Amino acid sequence: MKERYSGDADNLFCTAAKTLYPYIDAELTQLPLTAATTRELVMTDTNSIGLHEGSASQLAEKLNDLLANYQIFYMNVRGYHWNVRGSDFFELHAKFEEFYTDLLTKVDEVAERILTLGHKPVHAYSDYVSLSRIQEDKDVHDGTTCVKGVLKGYQTIIELQRELLSLASDADDEGTASQASDYIREQEKTIWMLNAYLSK
Ligand SMILES: [Fe+2]
Numbered sequence: 557m558k559e560r561y562s563g564d565a566d567n568l569f570c571t572a573a574k575t576l577y578p579y580i581d582a583e584l585t586q587l588p589l590t591a592a593t594t595r596e597l598v599m600t601d602t603n604s605i606g607l608h609e610g611s612a613s614q615l616a617e618k619l620n621d622l623l624a625n626y627q628i629f630y631m632n633v634r635g636y637h638w639n640v641r642g643s644d645f646f647e648l649h650a651k652f653e654e655f656y657t658d659l660l661t662k663v664d665e666v667a668e669r670i671l672t673l674g675h676k677p678v679h680a681y682s683d684y685v686s687l688s689r690i691q692e693d694k695d696v697h698d699g700t701t702c703v704k705g706v707l708k709g710y711q712t713i714i715e716l717q718r719e720l721l722s723l724a725s726d727a728d729d730e731g732t733a734s735q736a737s738d739y740i741r742e743q744e745k746t747i748w749m750l751n752a753y754l755s756k
Contacts, residue, residue: 603674611727616675618720619732623666623677624687625716629709630659632693636702644699655706655746662739669732689716700754707750710743717743 603612637652667677678684685692690712693705717736724733 605672605674605731607673607727607729609674611729612673613675615720615723615727615729615732616670616673618716618723619666619670619673620675620678621687621689622713622716622720623663623670624684625690625713626659626663626666627681627684628688628690628692629713630656630663632690632705632709633659635693636696636705639695639697640699640702641697642699648699648702652702652706665735669735672731673729703750703754707747707754710747710750714740714743714747 601609603609607615633652633656637649637656640648640652667679670677678687690709696702696705717740721733721736721740724730724736
């Protein structure tokens with residue numbers, strides 16, 4: 557393919573490629589770079605969906621952190637569903653079921669995004685406990701405390717997803733970015749509703 561480019565076009569291509577894929581420089585032992593070599597490096601260092609392997613690996617690591625947080629959060633909310641007591645029992649018991657069902661859906665979606673990026677989702681609770689920013693919440697019975705636990709969990713999840721969104725945008729990973737932004741928008745609304753409930 558190199559023959560199709562003039563010398564100036566080659567230089568232009570190399571400059572553009574090095575701007576878009578700065579990691580190329582780190583992988584080189586010899587300069588200058590020809591257009592053909594640059595193109596080969598760009599093409600061979602991408603995964604099956606065309607993302608740079610290094611970026612995909614970083615994203616998968618961040619997604620695994622998110623997965624761990626979703627799993628611990630899911631189990632916390634399951635605990636609130638089982639253990640809540642008091643005059644709001646019926647309302648909260650049902651609401652917590654709605655939350656944990658949604659969290660479980662997202663656990664699967666996040667894990668499958670990791671697989672789509674060509675990596676392995678963590679799947680042991682011991683790993684979830686060590687990776688999760690959200691702490692296990694045990695033996696909570698009071699309705700307000702349970703709702704505050706849900707609120708805090710969503711706030712942490714949103715914070716992580718904003719970090720993920722920034723990483724995905726830098727890597728031109730539209731799939732991960734759009735998944736994160738959909739979750740953020742939906743969960744910000746949930747936070748508004750939880751705050752409304754707590755201020756009654
Ligand atoms: Fe139940």
